Amino acid sequence: MAFLVFSCPSCWTGQEQDVRRIIQALNECLAALPRQQLRKVCSIGVSGQMHGVMFWKTGQGCEWTEGGAAPVFEPRAVSQLVTWQDGRCSSKFLASLPQPESHLSVATGFGCATIFWLLKNSPESLKSYDVAGTIHDYVVAMLCGLTRPLMSDQNAASWGYFNTRRQSWNLEILRAAGFPVHLLPDIAEPGSVAGRTSRAWFEIPKGTPVGVALGDLQASVYSCMAQRTDAVLNISTSVQLVASMPSGFQPAQTPDPTAPVAYFPYFDRTYLAVAASLNGGNVLATFVRMLVQWMADLGLEVEESTVYSCMIQAAAQQRDTCLTITPTVLGERHLPDQLASVTRISSSDLSLGHVTRALCRGIIQNLHSMLPFQQLREWGVERVIGSGSALSRNEVLKQEVQRAFPFPVSYGQDVDAAVGAALVMLQRNFNQQES
Numbered sequence: 001m002a003f004l005v006f007s008c009p010s011c012w013t014g015q016e017q018d019v020r021r022i023i024q025a026l027n028e029c030l031a032a033l034p035r036q037q038l039r040k041v042c043s044i045g046v047s048g049q050m051h052g053v054m055f056w057k058t059g060q061g062c063e064w065t066e067g068g069a070a071p072v073f074e075p076r077a078v079s080q081l082v083t084w085q086d087g088r089c090s091s092k093f094l095a096s097l098p099q100p101e102s103h104l105s106v107a108t109g110f111g112c113a114t115i116f117w118l119l120k121n122s123p124e125s126l127k128s129y130d131v132a133g134t135i136h137d138y139v140v141a142m143l144c145g146l147t148r149p150l151m152s153d154q155n156a157a158s159w160g161y162f163n164t165r166r167q168s169w170n171l172e173i174l175r176a177a178g179f180p181v182h183l184l185p186d187i188a189e190p191g192s193v194a195g196r197t198s199r200a201w202f203e204i205p206k207g208t209p210v211g212v213a214l215g216d217l218q219a220s221v222y223s224c225m226a227q228r229t230d231a232v233l234n235i236s237t238s239v240q241l242v243a244s245m246p247s248g249f250q251p252a253q254t255p256d257p258t259a260p261v262a263y264f265p266y267f268d269r270t271y272l273a274v275a276a277s278l279n280g281g282n283v284l285a286t287f288v289r290m291l292v293q294w295m296a297d298l299g300l301e302v303e304e305s306t307v308y309s310c311m312i313q314a315a316a317q318q319r320d321t322c323l324t325i326t327p328t329v330l331g332e333r334h335l336p337d338q339l340a341s342v343t344r345i346s347s348s349d350l351s352l353g354h355v356t357r358a359l360c361r362g363i364i365q366n367l368h369s370m371l372p373f374q375q376l377r378e379w380g381v382e383r384v385i386g387s388g389s390a391l392s393r394n395e396v397l398k399q400e401v402q403r404a405f406p407f408p409v410s411y412g413q414d415v416d417a418a419v420g421a422a423l424v425m426l427q428r429n430f431n432q433q434e435s
């Protein structure tokens with residue numbers, strides 16, 4: 001078994017997750033589903049958080065165990081998952097990387113940037129592995145027993161150094177920079193089948209088709225964008241505002257690291273215009289944790305859930321405020337070094353209601369500064385579909401959305417990446433399975 005081991009300079013903030021625990025959570029989810037239903041599964045759609053990267057060793061990525069109630073796979077020679085929230089690549093480090101031949105620029109947390117960082121700071125750790133992928137590419141590879149992982153262009157683009165027009169990695173540029181290109185997965189069409197389950201998985205029969213893993217953003221959009229005139233606004237940990245570009249649209253071929261809107265590949269060579277803000281529900285969560293800590297420092301104990309409900313209630317009473325909060329505590333990919341600020345502070349606007357109202361407004365205003373909502377109208381958007389737990393649980397955030405958007409906002413029932421991944425398999429592979 002091998003792990004990535006880093007000596008950590010104090011200036012970067014790594015964000016890693018334990019692959020074993022993720023797969024354990026997946027197993028628990030599967031175990032909770034009715035066995036009868038699992039027996040009837042006719043195909044498996046997979047999606048997951050984009051940008052992140054993990055490594056494993058060919059042929060040793062997992063072990064299947066038949067013990068217990070059902071056959072499951074357990075990770076073996078795998079690294080940690082370095083997530084999309086990873087902050088180890090400073091602006092200076094990113095500026096030292098070669099210019100990609102892609103319409104998308106590279107930010108911290110993107111797979112190829114992380115690999116470049118490891119190459120420079122921990123080259124030994126890479127030697128233990130010979131393949132890499134997103135966590136969802138790993139799951140597909142393990143289920144199907146693939147020796148080399150397959151990756152959809154949706155996830156490849158999220159790593160950087162991928163040319164969506166040519167559907168290929170920037171191999172020459174990467175090779176010239178000493179990048180270990182053998183780690184890069186092979187590319188497959190999103191919506192296609194990656195393989196079939198090499199064994200029974202829980203009650204799901206051996207030989208069940210498994211789709212190439214999709215990006216969670218594209219899968220969520222697929223679950224709810226009924227018309228091209230719909231935009232999707234998701235606010236959970238982070239925020240994404242998404243509109244679909246007309247077929248035939250091609251983004252400019254050079255990356256612009258200062259552009260707040262990126263064009264992500266969708267299906268059938270079409271693109272989604274995406275304003276992906278790193279500052280969403282996590283801003284409120286940071287505020288809540290700060291209050292809980294202040295209370296603890298003052299000798300008082302309070303539950304986070306109590307703080308959420310009190311602050312939302314207080315802000316619901318406080319319909320307006322002059323207090324202005326730019327809530328970018330995490331910076332943004334296009335402005336990594338611009339952090340949060342509070343302005344127009346007057347002694348009359350310091351209540352919990354004022355601050356929470358200003359925080360919620362600030363999250364929406366920050367999104368508006370990235371993708372002005374009038375632009376959506378120019379793209380033909382007529383309606384916004386709202387989703388995400390931070391939005392659905394927060395009446396004040398909903399009010400601020402309604403206030404800022406010049407469109408009706410409706411809240412979808414099944415706006416969910418898992419639903420989208422299942423629909424893709426059902427709708428796009430139906431003919432394939434019938435023949």
Ligand SMILES: Nc1ncnc2c1ncn2[C@@H]1O[C@H](COP(=O)(O)OP(=O)(O)O)[C@@H](O)[C@H]1O
Binds near residue numbers: 283304
């Ligand atoms: N009790 C609560 N009431 C209202 N909002 C909450 C509450 N708990 C968490 N949230 C908000 O929901 C956001 C998303 O939480 P969570 O569902 O855990 O993340 P994700 O959907 O990204 O996996 C948090 O960042 C926070 O802003």
Ligand SMILES: O=C(CO)[C@@H](O)[C@H](O)[C@H](O)[C@H](O)COP(=O)(O)O
Binds near residue numbers: 050217235237239276
């Ligand atoms: O970062 C982007 C888009 O660039 C995301 O779609 C990415 O895949 C991540 O999953 C999301 O940002 C995280 O989603 P959530 O936890 O905010 O729901």
